[in-house]
Amino acid sequence: MIHFLFGELGYNALPFYSAIATVAASVVVLGAVVVVGSITWLRGWRALWSEWLTSVDHKRIGIMYVVVSFVMLARAVIEACVMRSQQAVAYDSPGFIPPEHFAQLFTTHGTIMIFFMAMPFLIGIYNFAMPLQLGARDVSFPVMNSISLGLTSAGAVLMMISLCLGKFSTGGWTGYPPYTELSFSPGVGVDYWIWALTLSSLGNTMTGINFAVTIYKKRAPGMTLFRMPLFCWTALCISILMIFAMPPLTVATLMLAMDRYLDMHFFTNALGGNMMNYVNMFWLFGHPEVYILILPAFGVYSETIATFSNKRLYGYTSLVWATVSIAVLSFTVWLHHFFTMGQDGSVNAVFGIATMLIAIPTGVKVYDWLLTMFRGRIRLSVPMLYASAFMILFVVGGATGVMLANPGFDYQVHNTLFLVAHFHNMLIPGLLFGMLSAYHYWFPKAFGFRLNEVWGRIIFACWTGGFLLAFMPLYIVGALGMPRRSQEFFEAVYQPYMYVALAGAALVFCALASMAIQLWTSIRNRDSLRVFAGDPWNGRTLEWSIAAPPPEYNFARIPKVDSVDAFYQAKQQRTAWRAPDEYFDIPLPANSPVGFLCCVSGGAFGFALTWHIWWAVVVSALVFFGSIVLRSFNRDTMRIVPSGEVQETEENWLLALSETPPVANEAMFTTANRGLVREPV
Amino acid sequence: MSADPRRERRQELHGYIAGLCLALILSAIPFAAVMTGALPRAGIVWTIAIAALCQVMVHFRLFLHIDLSRSHRDDLQLILFSLLIVVLMVGGTLWVLGNQRAMMG
Numbered sequence: 001m002i003h004f005l006f007g008e009l010g011y012n013a014l015p016f017y018s019a020i021a022t023v024a025a026s027v028v029v030l031g032a033v034v035v036v037g038s039i040t041w042l043r044g045w046r047a048l049w050s051e052w053l054t055s056v057d058h059k060r061i062g063i064m065y066v067v068v069s070f071v072m073l074a075r076a077v078i079e080a081c082v083m084r085s086q087q088a089v090a091y092d093s094p095g096f097i098p099p100e101h102f103a104q105l106f107t108t109h110g111t112i113m114i115f116f117m118a119m120p121f122l123i124g125i126y127n128f129a130m131p132l133q134l135g136a137r138d139v140s141f142p143v144m145n146s147i148s149l150g151l152t153s154a155g156a157v158l159m160m161i162s163l164c165l166g167k168f169s170t171g172g173w174t175g176y177p178p179y180t181e182l183s184f185s186p187g188v189g190v191d192y193w194i195w196a197l198t199l200s201s202l203g204n205t206m207t208g209i210n211f212a213v214t215i216y217k218k219r220a221p222g223m224t225l226f227r228m229p230l231f232c233w234t235a236l237c238i239s240i241l242m243i244f245a246m247p248p249l250t251v252a253t254l255m256l257a258m259d260r261y262l263d264m265h266f267f268t269n270a271l272g273g274n275m276m277n278y279v280n281m282f283w284l285f286g287h288p289e290v291y292i293l294i295l296p297a298f299g300v301y302s303e304t305i306a307t308f309s310n311k312r313l314y315g316y317t318s319l320v321w322a323t324v325s326i327a328v329l330s331f332t333v334w335l336h337h338f339f340t341m342g343q344d345g346s347v348n349a350v351f352g353i354a355t356m357l358i359a360i361p362t363g364v365k366v367y368d369w370l371l372t373m374f375r376g377r378i379r380l381s382v383p384m385l386y387a388s389a390f391m392i393l394f395v396v397g398g399a400t401g402v403m404l405a406n407p408g409f410d411y412q413v414h415n416t417l418f419l420v421a422h423f424h425n426m427l428i429p430g431l432l433f434g435m436l437s438a439y440h441y442w443f444p445k446a447f448g449f450r451l452n453e454v455w456g457r458i459i460f461a462c463w464t465g466g467f468l469l470a471f472m473p474l475y476i477v478g479a480l481g482m483p484r485r486s487q488e489f490f491e492a493v494y495q496p497y498m499y500v501a502l503a504g505a506a507l508v509f510c511a512l513a514s515m516a517i518q519l520w521t522s523i524r525n526r527d528s529l530r531v532f533a534g535d536p537w538n539g540r541t542l543e544w545s546i547a548a549p550p551p552e553y554n555f556a557r558i559p560k561v562d563s564v565d566a567f568y569q570a571k572q573q574r575t576a577w578r579a580p581d582e583y584f585d586i587p588l589p590a591n592s593p594v595g596f597l598c599c600v601s602g603g604a605f606g607f608a609l610t611w612h613i614w615w616a617v618v619v620s621a622l623v624f625f626g627s628i629v630l631r632s633f634n635r636d637t638m639r640i641v642p643s644g645e646v647q648e649t650e651e652n653w654l655l656a657l658s659e660t661p662p663v664a665n666e667a668m669f670t671t672a673n674r675g676l677v678r679e680p681v
Numbered sequence: 682m683s684a685d686p687r688r689e690r691r692q693e694l695h696g697y698i699a700g701l702c703l704a705l706i707l708s709a710i711p712f713a714a715v716m717t718g719a720l721p722r723a724g725i726v727w728t729i730a731i732a733a734l735c736q737v738m739v740h741f742r743l744f745l746h747i748d749l750s751r752s753h754r755d756d757l758q759l760i761l762f763s764l765l766i767v768v769l770m771v772g773g774t775l776w777v778l779g780n781q782r783a784m785m786g
Contacts, residue, residue: 216755244766276781277774284770331769335777343780 007613008188013165018101020082025164054591056142057552058131061149063446065124066439068149068156070515072116075160077512079109084470084498084505090488091495102487103170104189108159110173111193114289115200116156118427121435122296123152123207126235129442130211132543132550133229135220135559138589140213143631144206146595151203154603155196161607162192169193172485174282175256177267177275182260188610191260194253195606201246201253201285208242211235220542223561226320229541230313233320234299237327238292244331245288252281261609276341283334291330293427295323297434298365301390304383304441305369306565307537309376310665310680315368316564322361322368329358339410348407355405359398366391377680379668381537382456383437389464390429397425400475418478421471428467436463444536444675448549449529453669455518462511470504473497532653533660533675537668540568545576547653548675553586553641556650571679579654583643590639597627700743707736 015021039045052060083105086097097105131139139145162168169189171180175197180190215236219228228236255266256278265271267278306313313319335343335351369391378384400422404410413419436459444450477497482489522529534548542559543550545567557580563569570576601623608616662678663670711729714720720728741747747756 240762244763244770248770274778277778280774280777284774328765331766332773334773341781342784343777344784347777347780 004615005613007608007611007616009165009611009613013188013611015164017167018098020097020101021163028160028163050591053596054146054593056138056146056589056592056595058127058139058142058145059446059550059552061145062124062126062128064149065120065127065152068153069117069119069121069124072112072120072156072159074512076109076112076117077508079105079112081505081509083109084502086487087489088498088502090486091492091498092488092490094488097487099487100167100170103172103485104168106485107169107172107175107189107193108162111196112159113427114173114293115197116152116159118293118431118435119200119204120152120156122238122293122431123148123204125300125435125438125442126211126238126296128446129438129543130232130235131214131218132445132546132554133232133541134215134218135223135542135555135561136214136218137554137558137586139210140217141210142589143592143594143637145210146592147598147628148203148206148210148595150595150597150599151199151206151602154599154606155198155200155203157599157603158192158196158199158606158610162189162196166192166610174279174286175253176282177256177259177278178269178273180256181268183268191257191610192606194257194260195609198250198253198257199602199606201250204242205246205250208239208246211239212243215239220559220561223566226317227561227564227566229564230302230316230319230323231299231541233323234295234302237323238295241288241292241295241327241330245285245292247285248281249285249289252278252285255281257609279338279341280334283337286337287334288327288330290426291326294430295326296438297390297431298323300383300434300438300441301369301387303541304381304437305372305387307441307539308379308381308384308387309373310379310538311372311376312540312565312568313368314371314374315364318364319368322364325361326358329354329361333358336405336410339407340414345407352405352407356402359402362398366395377665379665381669382440382451382453382460385457385460386433386437386440389460390433393425393429393464393467397422397429400425413478415483416478417474417482417484420484421474421478424467424471424474428463428471433463436460441537442543444529444531445534445543445548445550447526448532448547449522449526450531450536450673452518452522452525452529455514455521459511459514459518462507462514466504466507466509466511468504469507470501473500473504528671531673531675533657534653535677536673536675538665538677538679540565542567545570547649551646551649551653553588553646556580556583556586556646577654577657579650583647583650585643586641586646587638588641590637592631592637594627594631598624601627696743700739703739703743704736707732707739 015025039048052064055061082097083102086095086102089095127139127145131137159168166188169175169180169185169192171185171190171193175190175193178184180193215228215232219225225233225236255264258264259266259268259273265273267273267275269275302313302319333351333355335347336355339348339352369387400418404413404419404422440451440456474497477494478484480491480493482491482494531548534546534550535544536548537544542555542561545559546555559566567576601620604616604620605624608614608620657676660674660676661672662676663673664678665680667673668677711725711732714725714728741760745756747753747760749757
């Protein structure tokens with residue numbers, strides 16, 4: 001009976017096997033208790049439910065995505081610091097973390113950073129900014145958007161639960177079989193990994209469909225594809241990548257699940273299994289995924305560099321074609337992740353050359369950005385600092401990438417810290433810096449007040465310094481031959497570099513802490529940072545033409561577009577911020593609890609499968625599909641914002657706008673900036 | 682209801698019925714080829730492949746209403762792109778795994 005009720009779940013699942021695990025689990029439980037407690041104390045449950053959890057507004061969904069990603073970022077950065085500390089003391093000594101626990105750490109760190117930090121961060125930013133840039137009122141499928149968020153969050157929750165109940169996978173973020181098969185990894189860890197990934201990859205596939213349809217169908221009149229802001233172009237490319245690249249991952253993890261649950265033999269050693277096909281399928285997803293992660297940052301930099309150089313983006317068309325060709329080429333290079341798996345030299349050569357080709361469109365982009373800055377009126381805002389650091393560091397990372405694209409070189413350094421240094425060098429400047437600059441850039445639009453500038457610069461310094469200290473030494477020890485994922489090492493020569501890397505990790509931790517402080521002080525001083533007028537950076541694209549924070553309907557009147565940088569042109573011609581002649585009722589999608597139900601039932605489904613609680617599997621699956629089927633019978637899915645309310649909101653804002661003194665370009669970062677900037681002459 | 686939408690509806694219905702019949706015929710041919718064994722093995726494989734391709738065309742044309750007209754150009758481009766990606770993924774997988782198999786043999 002107990003087995004029926006709880007499956008494999010028992011007392012021994014509790015994290016009392018090591019002190020570190022106990023502390024980590026307590027932090028998670030304590031964090032959850034504090035969050036629940038403070039929501040109750042602030043009497044926020046009703047507002048949370050009606051304004052956030054059931055909301056299908058793309059702006060709110062975007063913000064929730066970013067919140068998920070920040071929580072997961074905190075966990076994964078702390079894990080990175082723990083791993084760096086272990087390696088700093090691991091010369092000829094077992095250190096303080098046993099090998100199995102160390103393996104869990106690098107597995108969760110990688111899984112979280114890719115699937116639960118990077119993906120939610122970029123999807124959140126797109127969700128918020130892309131419809132505004134397109135001049136749309138929402139994405140094409142708002143409820144599906146909330147279901148995607150639900151599935152991603154369910155995966156993230158599963159990751160957090162794995163810290164408290166049972167042990168996570170030790171198979172690395174890629175989870176290669178046969179090690180992750182039942183015979184070598186009999187515990188629940190791999191199952192946690194499979195279901196967390198499956199849930200999030202389903203959510204991401206749906207997001208891809210949603211974004212692509214939005215871009216094809218919901219652009220403002222006059223906005224042809226070649227008049228879209230470059231950020232939207234990258235959105236289009238990554239949504240198409242997501243549509244085609246996520247299914248191989250879902251299929252590969254589900255096949256692995258079938259091996260483990262149904263005794264099949266897709267990837268086993270015996271009975272005709274072929275584990276190389278798993279690696280092949282994983283990277284059929286994995287390489288396009290790299291560009292899903294990096295193209296958004298390219299999009300953000302294209303926006304921020306143009307805005308803060310006060311110049312039109314140089315070479316718009318070439319940037320578009322570079323983006324598109326990177327997207328297509330990303331499907332032709334997946335084999336470079338397993339050069340050493342045993343195919344012959346000519347296969348490796350083809351994929352090596354294809355890999356090197358990607359450096360060409362990327363180089364085009366870097367030159368375009370440099371030429372955008374050339375003779376521009378550059379303002380060194382926080383996003384601009386990130387963009388400049390990115391251009392230098394990304395070129396270094398790209399150069400090591402071209403080195404690794406040579407199969408001969410790759411044979412030497414594969415599975416060493418050189419590779420670890422390389423991909424962190426791509427992903428930190430090429431994803432995280434981009435997303436952080438997007439966070440600083442669009443935060444005032446989302447919440448109506450700017451983030452604290454000084455702390456923004458401190459965060460930037462900590463991230464860049466921390467990144468350099470943490471990863472440049474890894475290039476050296478990697479070239480010297482230190483294997484990645486080592487819990488202990490025996491070469492004295494690696495040791496000093498490990499100390500430097502630890503110092504870098506400490507700085508990165510400071511960056512994380514500074515982000516919390518920045519958010520705190522900015523919220524406390526929000527009145528002096530307000531930018532209600534809505535255009536604090538002298539923006540160029542449509543999202544800056546409305547109030548900050550934007551009204552729920554975004555645009556009282558859908559704008560007409562006849563060039564790139566439509567809003568900037570309107571400001572030049574003094575046609576911006578015109579009150580509409582007439583106000584109309586605006587239909588908006590009504591709130592729906594389906595996304596939240598899918599989150600809870602999807603999470604329960606994954607958890608029940610992990611622990612073999614079969615009755616809960618059936619119940620949660622029924623709730624999941626039932627809520628979607630029931631939703632389809634609901635015909636009352638729209639809500640009308642009456643024209644009177646629209647008029648009142650807009651007139652209030654236009655009045656405030658007319659009373660806002662425009663600030664000089666140089667004073668943009670002072671409290672004088674109330675959301676309107678004078679055009680420099 | 683005026684005459685025009687009714688005629689349009691009838692045309693649409695005709696299209697769907699034609700599609701259904703063609704789909705059934707194109708499914709019946711490979712089944713027949715396998716079950717009767719009237720063709721040599723290579724012939725059967727080619728019959729199935731060609732019938733499958735025609736089946737895809739029928740679905741696109743009659744059910745998804747994709748044609749070469751200007752208004753459907755976006756859809757057509759997406760389909761061609763999908764085709765490219767599928768060819769890359771399936772072809773690449775066959776090439777890579779086949780090569781590894783040969784190296785192990």
